[in-house]
Amino acid sequence: MYQFPPLENEGQFEVLIKDLLNTQFKDYADFDLYGKKGQKQFGNDIIGYSKIGKMILAQAKKKDISRKNLRAELLKEFENEIDSICNHFDKNNINQIIFATTYKRDNILQDKAYELTNKYSVEIIYWGWDTIEDLISLSQDIQNKYFTIQDTKLLTTLPALPYCIGRENDFAKLEKLFDNENIINIQSIGGLGKSTFAHTFINMKKDFYDYIGYISVEDSLEEAFLKTFNKFFNISKNDDIDSIIYKLQSLKGKNFLIIDNLIYQKDIKFIKMLNMTFNVLITSRVLFNEIKNIELEPLNNDFLKELFYKYNNDDNIKDKELNLLFECLNYHTLFIEITAKSINNNNLTIEYILEEFKSGNLPNVNVEIDLDTYEEKT
DSSP states (O other), X not given: OOOOOOOSOHHHHHHHHHHHHHHHOTTBOOOEEOSOTTSOOTTOSEEEEBTTSOEEEEEEEOOOTTSTTHHHHHHHHHHHHHHHXXXXXXXXXXXXXXXXXXXXXXXXXXXXXXXXXHHHTSEEEEEOXXXXXXXXXXXXXXXXXXXXXXXXXXXXXXXXXXXXXXXXHHHHHHHHHTTTOSEEEEEOSTTSSHHHHHHHHHHHHGGGOSEEEEEEOSSOHHHHHHHHTHHHHTOOTTOOXXXXXXXXXXXXXXXXXXXXXXXXXXGHHHHHTTTTTEEEEEEESSOOTTSEEEEOOOOOHHHHHHHHHHHOOOTTOOHHHHHHHHHHTTTOHHHHHHHHHHHHHTTOOHHHHHHHHHHTSSOOOOOEEOTTTOOXXX
């Protein structure tokens, strides 16, 4: 599904939420912005009335999702805004209050909505950007109004959009490099998020290209090409990698290809044959000669905490304990995700896990790569 990027302008975000409310609540009179610019709004941005005078109110919060401690900030604002609304408006005339943000769908903010619903005896709903995207996808009129969607042709199926955090600077760096380079390799040890990074980037940029495709390489690049492009090009038994590259070269326009988990240096010569018509993003544990390589670094602790809490709902864990856990796991993204899920799903505590590391029952994680064979040892 197309990923709709959050709107940059705060006023435009409010109008988008207003328009979405009009599509969702057709038995209400047209929703409109509440109050005039500069007037006190009592926590409310948007208002709509049913035929019997019941209200749906909405607060729209446009946020920079790269900021630190954003969830904590939103939790505080959520409570303050709902308190202001409930103290100003007659609760008996309110059907729903919707708190809409550009932040993600989030269990902790959803729990806050339930808590405030019980506190004020008014139905309170949290819309994260994922929910807003779902609503946008249901309305072609809203898509046409706010988002320019080109007729991009898929050479292959694309992976589902993954959860990706903390890579905004890397995305900006990659985008700038593509101004001068056609082939770029994202390199790191396994488990730091190369594939997630590439999947997210192609979803962000796919509407800027005429043809896009994604190839996952298990071993042989030729086998991956034959398997992946079989449907689009109707591959025959006489086709090989050269013939597929020739067909790709014949595609007109500006095109984009991801080659995930490339292994062999020798395959770069085939990929370079595409650089006249394609931007190619490679992910690999290997540093390749003759092309630009970007080394993907581990996330910093603030982003690792956000990742941890996506899979673990215990918000009583101390930062000091998390930092110790990240050190034991060598700041390795995949292992942190797995550990967060394990603690959450097995009723473990972080204190127990840290004690297991301290006693040596769990060895500290270290991932090394042999620069001759590019095999990893964990």
